[in-house]
Amino acid sequence: MKQVFFFLFVIVVLSACKNNGEYKKVMRDPTLFTQTVHELNSIVMGNNFTPVVACRNYTYASIAAYEVVVAGDNKYQTLAGQLNGLTTVPKPTDAQNTDFPFAALLAYCKVGSAVTFPEGSMDEYVAMLKHKAKDAGMPSEIFDNSDAYANAVADAILNWSKKDKYAETRSASKFTVTQEESRWVPTPPMYAQAVEPHWMEIRPMVMDSASQFRVPPPLKFDVKDSNSEYCKQVMLVKNAIEHLTPEQEEIANFWDDNPFKLNVNGHVMFGTKKFSPTGHWQSIIGIAAQKAHADFDETVYAYAKTSITMFDAFVQCWDAKYTYNTVRPETVINKYFDPNWRPLLQTPAFPEYTCGHSTVSSAAAEALTSIFGDNFSYKDTTELEFGLTTRSYPSFRAAAIENNWARFYGGIHYHSSCIMATKYGRKTGDYIANKLHMKKGEDGVEYATDTTHYY
Numbered sequence: 073m074k075q076v077f078f079f080l081f082v083i084v085v086l087s088a089c090k091n092n093g094e095y096k097k098v099m100r101d102p103t104l105f106t107q108t109v110h111e112l113n114s115i116v117m118g119n120n121f122t123p124v125v126a127c128r129n130y131t132y133a134s135i136a137a138y139e140v141v142v143a144g145d146n147k148y149q150t151l152a153g154q155l156n157g158l159t160t161v162p163k164p165t166d167a168q169n170t171d172f173p174f175a176a177l178l179a180y181c182k183v184g185s186a187v188t189f190p191e192g193s194m195d196e197y198v199a200m201l202k203h204k205a206k207d208a209g210m211p212s213e214i215f216d217n218s219d220a221y222a223n224a225v226a227d228a229i230l231n232w233s234k235k236d237k238y239a240e241t242r243s244a245s246k247f248t249v250t251q252e253e254s255r256w257v258p259t260p261p262m263y264a265q266a267v268e269p270h271w272m273e274i275r276p277m278v279m280d281s282a283s284q285f286r287v288p289p290p291l292k293f294d295v296k297d298s299n300s301e302y303c304k305q306v307m308l309v310k311n312a313i314e315h316l317t318p319e320q321e322e323i324a325n326f327w328d329d330n331p332f333k334l335n336v337n338g339h340v341m342f343g344t345k346k347f348s349p350t351g352h353w354q355s356i357i358g359i360a361a362q363k364a365h366a367d368f369d370e371t372v373y374a375y376a377k378t379s380i381t382m383f384d385a386f387v388q389c390w391d392a393k394y395t396y397n398t399v400r401p402e403t404v405i406n407k408y409f410d411p412n413w414r415p416l417l418q419t420p421a422f423p424e425y426t427c428g429h430s431t432v433s434s435a436a437a438e439a440l441t442s443i444f445g446d447n448f449s450y451k452d453t454t455e456l457e458f459g460l461t462t463r464s465y466p467s468f469r470a471a472a473i474e475n476n477w478a479r480f481y482g483g484i485h486y487h488s489s490c491i492m493a494t495k496y497g498r499k500t501g502d503y504i505a506n507k508l509h510m511k512k513g514e515d516g517v518e519y520a521t522d523t524t525h526y527y
Contacts, residue, residue, distance in 0.1 A: 095208035106358035133184030138376035144172030178222035254293035264421035272391035282391035327478035355454035385435035415483025431497035437468035438501025
């Protein structure tokens with residue numbers, strides 16, 4: 073009989089230990105949040121969202137997760153009052169009985185799956201997270217409180233997101249294509265309409281307006297004078313593509329990040345999908361956080377700060393694109409120099425100046441540098457799942473510089489545009505990194521202001 077009571081006592085003790093400890097360890101694993109971001113990334117990719125729309129998904133989702141983290145960790149400060157239009161975020165009604173990492177995961181999923189497309193796209197994944205929490209012994213009271221708090225924060229962020237003019241831009245007038253030789257026109261093989269011509273009307277997160285970092289006008293269009301700076305830039309692109317080295321081709325393909333490429337082989341056409349530019353950087357954030365041994369809260373913080381920065385960088389870039397409305401190299405070279413010339417990469421369906429990928433990459437590099445420091449070396453394994461190789465970088469800024477060249481090697485941008493994009497993307501990123509006060513004590517971080525070494 074004593075043996076039976078002892079056995080029952082052991083079971084009770086082990087069960088109590090599981091309830092009190094295991095679920096906390098499971099939910100606080102930072103790789104679980106990175107896995108959750110990847111899940112949303114894959115869903116976004118599967119829905120063919122444009123780069124700017126994809127960025128919107130990641131940003132609002134990461135803000136929701138971050139605000140939950142703030143409620144449970146006094147090292148971090150709310151974004152309410154720091155982001156345009158975000159005034160308040162709900163507080164937990166029972167903080168002692170709320171598991172904040174679990175709530176952050178649920179809030180991220182709810183906002184990420186609802187901000188652009190109908191809710192429900194992450195239902196199966198959310199069910200897995202909930203099963204994981206219960207299986208790890210999370211008490212019912214803590215489970216219910218965490219779920220309720222996740223919903224409260226997610227609803228607040230979703231309500232705020234609906235005022236950023238995204239819905240209004242869905243019904244805004246379409247972009248009018250003109251036949252002026254310096255203006256953008258659709259390019260092969262899709263000949264698609266201009267993507268998101270009203271994105272500069274979207275409410276920025278931190279910037280005062282889309283034009284706060286307005287780039288100077290592009291080079292004057294001139295293909296008649298072979299000595300004109302514009303003509304020189306055209307020939308640089310043409311010659312680069314005709315003499316690409318294997319390394320240059322690898323760089324271009326590594327940073328292609330075309331959400332939907334139309335492949336044409338005779339009468340056969342099929343599409344291939346990859347992560348968007350911001351989707352690629354979502355992966356880099358996770359890689360950096362893991363290498364830095366960041367805990368759960370710091371990992372969420374890194375995703376939020378970097379995503380916010382890229383969001384505003386896209387708004388700034390789209391302001392430039394549709395203000396100047398410049399023609400792509402492919403169009404100019406085909407019309408004036410060689411009708412059979414083709415770029416290595418497929419030309420995106422929006423104006424050339426400035427480069428969107430170079431803008432957001434340089435902005436993201438500034439955000440990540442402010443978090444993890446300069447000279448933070450890492451291996452970028454993002455493209456392995458798409459059949460490409462791993463590339464290594466001595467710093468985030470070095471990766472952004474390589475991206476600068478990648479868009480030129482791809483034949484879709486003039487290098488002068490990439491340089492300007494990198495310069496102003498960095499200005500945007502530096503501004504946001506300095507203005508946001510998310511982590512207590514981070515104000516002592518030095519942010520670089522010299523951009524001359526970018527070119």
